[in-house]
Each structure stands twice: as C-alpha cells, then as structure tokens.
Amino acid sequence: MTSELLTTILQIMESKMERFEERPKIKKKVFNVLVECLQNLYHHIDEDIDDMDTEQNELNSLFMIAKTVSTYTITTGNYIKPKEVDSLRSKLDLINGMTKDELKAYYKQVLNEGTMSAKGTAGLGMIDIARKSGKKLEYDFAPINNNLSFFSLSVKIEE
Amino acid sequence: MENLNLEGSAKTPTVNFNAGDGTLELKGRSIPENSIEFYKPLNDWIDGYADAPKSATVVDVKLEYFNTSSSKCILDLFKQLESLDKQETKVQVNWYYEEDDEDMAEAGEDYEAIINLPFKMIEVEEI
Numbered sequence: 162m163t164s165e166l167l168t169t170i171l172q173i174m175e176s177k178m179e180r181f182e183e184r185p186k187i188k189k190k191v192f193n194v195l196v197e198c199l200q201n202l203y204h205h206i207d208e209d210i211d212d213m214d215t216e217q218n219e220l221n222s223l224f225m226i227a228k229t230v231s232t233y234t235i236t237t238g239n240y241i242k243p244k245e246v247d248s249l250r251s252k253l254d255l256i257n258g259m260t261k262d263e264l265k266a267y268y269k270q271v272l273n274e275g276t277m278s279a280k281g282t283a284g285l286g287m288i289d290i291a292r293k294s295g296k297k298l299e300y301d302f303a304p305i306n307n308n309l310s311f312f313s314l315s316v317k318i319e320e
Numbered sequence: 321m322e323n324l325n326l327e328g329s330a331k332t333p334t335v336n337f338n339a340g341d342g343t344l345e346l347k348g349r350s351i352p353e354n355s356i357e358f359y360k361p362l363n364d365w366i367d368g369y370a371d372a373p374k375s376a377t378v379v380d381v382k383l384e385y386f387n388t389s390s391s392k393c394i395l396d397l398f399k400q401l402e403s404l405d406k407q408e409t410k411v412q413v414n415w416y417y418e419e420d421d422e423d424m425a426e427a428g429e430d431y432e433a434i435i436n437l438p439f440k441m442i443e444v445e446e447i
Contacts, residue, residue, distance in 0.1 A: 164353055168330055171351075186420045189385070193423065196351050196387050203353055265430070273434050277392045281354030285388035293423060 162202045162222055170199060174226065181228075190318050191233050193293050197286045198237045198316065199224065204282050205239050219309065231320040238313035246302050246310055256287055257297045264292050294318055321372065324365045332358050333383065337365050342374030342409065347382040347447070350390040359393035366400050373409035377401065382416040382447045383424070391427075398435045405437055413439045418447055 174195060178188045202222045223238035241249070259267060268288045275284050291298055299315040321339040328334035328348040336345040344366075352358050369377075379401060386394065398413070405411040413435075415428035425441060432439040 167353070172330070185418065186422075189421060189423065192385060193387075196385070200353055200387060200389070265426070269430050269434060272391060272395055272430070275392070277356065277389075279356075281352075281356045281389040283388050283392040285391060289388045289391075 162199065162206050162224075164203070167199050167203055170224070171195060184320070187233070187318065187320055190293050191235070194235055194290050194316050194318060195226070197290050197293075198235055198314070201286050201314075202237055202239055204280055205241070208280075223313065233318040234315060235318070236313060236315045238311060240305070241302075241310050241312045243304070243308070243310050246312075249312065250300075250302065252287060253298055253300050256291045259291075261292075261295070264288060268292060290316055321368055324361065326361075335362060337362070337369070339369055339372075339374075342377040343380065344377065345380040345382065346394075347380075349384050350386040350394070352387075352389065355387070355389040355393040359390075359397065362397060363400060366397070366404075370400075370404050373404060375409060377404070377409045377411045379411065379413045380416065381413065381428075384418070384447050386427075395431065395434065398431060398437065402435055402437055411437050413437050414442055415439055416442045416444055416447055419443055419445055 171192070175188075175192065178191065183191075202224070206220050206222060219240040221240070223236070225234075225236040227234045227236075256264065256267075268285060271284055271288060277283050287298065294316050296317045296319070299317075301313050303311040303313070305311055323339055324335055324337035326332070326335040331349065331352045333346050333348040333350045336343070336347075338344070350358075381394075401411045413431075415431070417424035417428060425443075428439060428441055
C-alpha cells in the first residue's frame, strides 16, 4: 500500500459512487471510512518495512469493498505479529462496547490528550471508523504460525 | 507580513491566510497520510502573525473531508489561536458544513467543546 495506490483507490471509489448517484451523506461516510482503513494499512506496512525480520510477502495486504442495495462493506486485512494481537483486540472490544455518546467522549479525550506519532498517526482511526459507521466493528485474528497472525476488519455503512 | 496561499491538492486543502485583513481560510480536503509536514508551515505562519495580529481574526474552516491525522493538527492550530485570543486579537471560528453532513457538523462541535474560542456553525449547500 503506497501513497499513490491509496490516492488511486480513493479516486476510483469516488467516481464509482458518483456514477451510482449515491446520496452525499453515504458517499461521505464511505469515503471517510475508506481513507482511515487504507491509511491504517499504509501506516502498518510502513512500520513493518523498518523491521528486519519482516518477509516480503508479509507486507501484502487485503482490501475489498462490496455494495448491496443498502449497505457498503469495507474489508481490509494485514499480517501482524502475534504479540500485537491482544492489545489490538482489547482496543476493538473497548470501542465495540461503547454507545454513540461514549464513543464521542472517547474520541474527544484521545484527540485532546493523546500525542501524535512522528508518522502522523493520532490513535483515533478505529474510533473514527466506529463513529462514522455506527455499527460494531467486525474483526478476526487468524493465526498463521508462531510468528504471524492475519488481522481482518470489516466495516459496514448502511443507508 | 507575507500571506500564506497554498493551492489545494487531492489530499491537502487550499490555504488562504491573510495577514492584511486577519482572515484564515482552510478549504477542501485534508487527508494526507502524515499531516504534520503539511501543517507545519501553517503553525509557523500563525507564530509570525501573532507578533502583529489584526484586532479581529476570523478563521473559516470549509472542509469537505479530513482524516484523523489532520484532526490532531487542526486541534493544534486552534490551540495556537486560542492562546492569541483576547490578548491582541479577538478570534472567531466559522465552521462550515454541507447540508445533511451530520458528521462534519459533529466534528465542529467536538472542537468547540475542547477549544475555548467562539464557534459559529454554518450550513451551506456546497463547500
């Protein structure tokens, strides 16, 4: 996932939704969630490239978008280290356990008190995705071997 | 002091910061992977403006999209302006959002709750 590829996917999706004559409200939600999901992949791979133990194929990632009559489903997947699983799972469970108002408060807290990494990540991506979607985040961790798990995330945006 | 004018791109907003009349406009989309680099010159410009600001400073935020990387940088920008407010200039934020864009309206409310500056929410047909 490079910056150029990311831009291209966003452009394709924007013109597709334009062609579907999608309602502006849905179009904006889908676009916003796409940006956060794809940038999650981008930043994750960026970190792994610096890690000498990372094999080339572990830098691959998955992106799918599906549309039914009333729902967009955005799915992304990437390899992660097994030691990262627990903290990511807790983070997602925490977010999934929150009401709309709690998510809003949590977002504001992290926005105001959190610090930004040198790579420009603010720790707000998943919270923002959950807020924009309004649905629970569906996720899975599939163990590959002792050194690798596959993380997948599925986000729904309904009309 | 020089004005700061940047043309918008696929991932960065149009910037029109005018030292002559004290209007600071941010317009379009702000979705770079790493926003720090983009926002640095904006922070620097405000630092310079702080030396001799107009009696009133108006910030027009007209964003169609912004990502979470930008949200933190936008907060820092507001915090910078917050520290200027009531000293030598009165700062007013106009937060624009398109009709039906509840998410963008809510994002404005989130900032309003954190930042001690007057916010005016302005609904428009198209940004």
